Amino acid sequence: MTERALRLGTRRSKLAMAQSGQVARAVEALTGRSVELVEITTYGDTSREHLAQIGGTGVFVAALREALAAGEVDFAVHSLKDLPTAQPDELVLAAIPKREDPRDVLIARDGLTFDRLPEGARVGTGSPRRAAQLNAYARAHHTRIETVPIRGNVDTRIGFVHSGELDAVVLAAAGLNRMGRSAEVTDFLSVDFVLPAPGQGALAIECPAHDTELIAVLAELDDPVTRVAVTAERSLLAALEAGCSAPVGALADLLGDGQAVTEMRLRGVVGTTDGVTLVQLSVTGPVPTSHGDAIALGRELASEMLAKGAAGLMGERAS
Incomplete structure (x- = not known):
C-alpha cells in the first residue's frame, strides 16, 4: 500500500513557495514519499499595515502553527527570521538547513550601488533594522538618504524602483537567490555596515513534537553550524526582549586561521531608525558545542548592549 503524501504547510508567496519547494524535494x-504543498494565508500576508504596527512577531507564523496543531499539515517551513524566539512545547524545530547568504542587497535604478546613490535618494524598506543602519552609514559618509516604509512581495517592492517611485529598495539576498533573481541585485551590502536580522538566510522546518519518526527524518536536513549560529543570534534577540520587527541586527560567524575553526564571533546592533544613535558591539568565544553554549553567547552580548543603552533604542518590545 502506498503511503500518503506528506503535507508541507507554506505561505502562498512566490518566495515561500520556492523555499518550501526546495525542502519538499x-x-x-x-x-521516497511524495510531499504536497499546502498553501496557508497568514495575517502578515493579508494585512496592509507595516509590521511594527501589527506587532511583527509571529504574524507570518501563527496560521502555519495552527495548521500543525490541528493536524492539517505534517510539517511547515518558515523563514527563521520570522519565528518568535519562544518555542511552543508542542512543536519542535526538527531541522535548520544550511544557511543561504545572510546579507541584505540593494536593487537600484540605473544599476547604482549604495555609495553612488544621489543625495536624498529614496530607499524603500519595511525594516526598522535596515533603516537604522542605512541612515547611519549615509550619515557617516556625509550624505543623506530618505528611507521609505514599504510592504509587499518581492515583485511589488522591485516594482517601486521600475516605476520610478523609489531610487532603490533593500531586500534579503537569500530570498532572491532562492527565487533565481540574484541577477537583479545592484549591490551586496557588507555585513560590516548592515548586519542582517537574526536568523536571516536560514529556514526553519517545524513539526509536532510527538511525531518522532518525522523528526528523525527531517533531522537529516539539519546543518549543525547554521543551527548553533542562529541559536546565538536568536538568544541575543530574546535577551534584548525585542520582537522580530525591532531595529536589531545580529550575525554569528566562525573564525579560524585557515587551518581550523577556533572561535565564534557574534555581532549585534540596535539603533534608532534615523541612524543618529547605534549601539553596535561584538563578543568572541569558543565555538559553542551545545545549545546552551550558543544561548550563553547571545545573552553575554545582550547584557553588554543593554549596559550601553540598547533598551532605549528599540521601538518595539516583545509582548
Missing part, C-alpha cells in the same frame, strides 16, 4: 529524496 529534499524530503522526497530522503523518504
Whole structure:
C-alpha cells in the first residue's frame, strides 16, 4: 500500500513557495514519499499595515502553527527570521538547513550601488533594522538618504524602483537567490555596515513534537553550524526582549586561521531608525558545542548592549 503524501504547510508567496519547494524535494529524496504543498494565508500576508504596527512577531507564523496543531499539515517551513524566539512545547524545530547568504542587497535604478546613490535618494524598506543602519552609514559618509516604509512581495517592492517611485529598495539576498533573481541585485551590502536580522538566510522546518519518526527524518536536513549560529543570534534577540520587527541586527560567524575553526564571533546592533544613535558591539568565544553554549553567547552580548543603552533604542518590545 502506498503511503500518503506528506503535507508541507507554506505561505502562498512566490518566495515561500520556492523555499518550501526546495525542502519538499529534499524530503522526497530522503523518504521516497511524495510531499504536497499546502498553501496557508497568514495575517502578515493579508494585512496592509507595516509590521511594527501589527506587532511583527509571529504574524507570518501563527496560521502555519495552527495548521500543525490541528493536524492539517505534517510539517511547515518558515523563514527563521520570522519565528518568535519562544518555542511552543508542542512543536519542535526538527531541522535548520544550511544557511543561504545572510546579507541584505540593494536593487537600484540605473544599476547604482549604495555609495553612488544621489543625495536624498529614496530607499524603500519595511525594516526598522535596515533603516537604522542605512541612515547611519549615509550619515557617516556625509550624505543623506530618505528611507521609505514599504510592504509587499518581492515583485511589488522591485516594482517601486521600475516605476520610478523609489531610487532603490533593500531586500534579503537569500530570498532572491532562492527565487533565481540574484541577477537583479545592484549591490551586496557588507555585513560590516548592515548586519542582517537574526536568523536571516536560514529556514526553519517545524513539526509536532510527538511525531518522532518525522523528526528523525527531517533531522537529516539539519546543518549543525547554521543551527548553533542562529541559536546565538536568536538568544541575543530574546535577551534584548525585542520582537522580530525591532531595529536589531545580529550575525554569528566562525573564525579560524585557515587551518581550523577556533572561535565564534557574534555581532549585534540596535539603533534608532534615523541612524543618529547605534549601539553596535561584538563578543568572541569558543565555538559553542551545545545549545546552551550558543544561548550563553547571545545573552553575554545582550547584557553588554543593554549596559550601553540598547533598551532605549528599540521601538518595539516583545509582548
